[in-house]
Amino acid sequence: MNELHERLRAALHAELPAAFELRRELHAEPYVSGKEEPTLKRMLDALPEGSAMERVATTGALLRVGGEGLAVGVRGELDALPILEETDVPWASRNGAMHACGHDVHLAALAALTRAVDRVRAPAPMVAVLQPREETHPSGARDIVESGALRRNRVGAMIAAHVQPVLDAGETACTPGAVNASADEFTVVVRGQGGHAAYPHLSRDPVLALAQIIVAAQQLVSRDADPMTPTVVTFGIVSAGTAPNAIPGEATARGTLRTMSEPWRHQLHHRFREIAEGIARVHGCQAEVRVMHGEPVLVNDARLAEETGCMLVEAAHHMPATLRSCGADDFAHFASVVPSLMLFVGTDTVSGLHSPYFLPGDETVTAVAESLLAAYLAAARVIGAGTG
Template identity: 65%
Template structure:
């Protein structure tokens, strides 16, 4: 299978460059979808989640799924390569690499199914390639895929993902058991006071001052309310108030994100945040409203699947680490709520970070991601991994 995969890499690299040159933002991915489907001729495709699809390789029975994200980000590219995007969008999170790698894997498995060869593919499950829209926006594309019931119809017994990660050197893959990405929720805070002339502050109730204290007070949730062993983030990203320098406005608004690696603390954090915001505003004679919009849950890697995939990658010469965790978020977490899942992080050789207009991992990253997906697929489809009911051996439920 590895040999077949490597035969597909030249076509996959060409596909990656084509996808990179013509990116589409969330909700408008249909041209990207059609191009990927065009690279998978003869395979059964089923439309899902609006601008997404699933493609099945193999016969009947429970499948193992891999994901490729279709969408790009709305930004102007600054890489300078001949195949750079020029349409105001950019694959600055590696989705072009992920899609090309998933296509290479699908084509390789289709090849090994059809070509006569010594031996057989005993013990491998059908592959379901999930071409998912809207990873970068809300509502989540993964949430729609799960809600469509397509994973249940194909009896998906495990979900595999791999994401490029410039924090790791090329040649390294992170296979970390347990929680690897945080939950991510957005909030809006509106503080209302009494407007007036800036020269007479005693006649006003200043919402700007109150908002400043709210921002400071909220940071104590991280340093004093959260368990120091549970990563927690509260970040205010925008603050807006007033229209004139010599006037106290009536209202100040702020928006931000809160993140946690613990589902239990996530719920408590929402409650404490609202209490701190309202009580702090009240102390300055103002009132506050808090809106929290839940986002992605904690991304949890199935421990057994993760460890065994890491062992398989080591056998093939990859450096494997089990220490990479971050308070980044990914809607891949939605798949872990319905099936055992594994998200790997694949090191790439680039100085630019994710979501940077200069982010451009090399073409060799297509092979790296494809090998990671293949290792996860093979491990997840191993008969020893699953009992007769399709659940992991010795594993009754999944978080």
């Protein structure tokens, strides 16, 4: 570990006690997507004074520290989930929302890193990206990208970290290439001809057609997708009818299409539509298919991953070889325009993400902050600022 890394790490650790307290404040008063203004205000109060700040995406902001030149953007998510918390800590949320995905941890670690970079003569400027609406559509990350804010703030690379309970505490995954899947929502409406359940030959049953569509769609995974390309087709909502002795005139299903390949993603949409429309037609029905584009595939920049891996090893972090998931994150929108890296940081909790019991400890705030520091230094090197 070189002298600059040591000085930044010392400055970071000096900020951690305040970060732990900030995390508790954020956790106790969470706000769901689109209503994050109080969280944004608290974060801006916690970040260095006198820094250049730009409001973005309605309830978000970018704050720059460290001078001129190409900057490293570091993302923190502002929003919580509409989950009723069931932990028993004194600082548990009581308002019906909950930071059940670790966003409070990410924000506290981001605050500590921003203050450390501001205190030490750092190798590159840093832009703290306080992003709203990670959990819902429309995506806050997409809005920030489309606003041109990254370009105006001369962001040359983006980094982020996400807590991940499938990893043990002390582990940080730094994986090149595709690490999260695209995630697109679909709605299928099958329209037939309703009638009495005793006279099916006089009807055109949309429920039967939809059932066949659900089964056949799974063959997109087993027979259309390259076996080396992760693909998931999930039907999460199926609804039809109002009476047990009647064939309804319409049946509806909603779900998601996920894959780790951007080219196959578009073919997947096309084939899904073909299957639904074709099966409905065979059953004498009609199918209307709507696909709402969500997050693209999240691709980690190979050089950023390699450089960050070296930094993590120097800092005595244990790093698993790979971690890839068919989960999705709108950080992928940043990765589509600048070299980017998403780290996954192990937690000390057995509860999973989005659980009402999810509650990592202070050690996870420290681990996320140290992982972000390693990625920040690596990104500074990659964008040409050097490390001093």
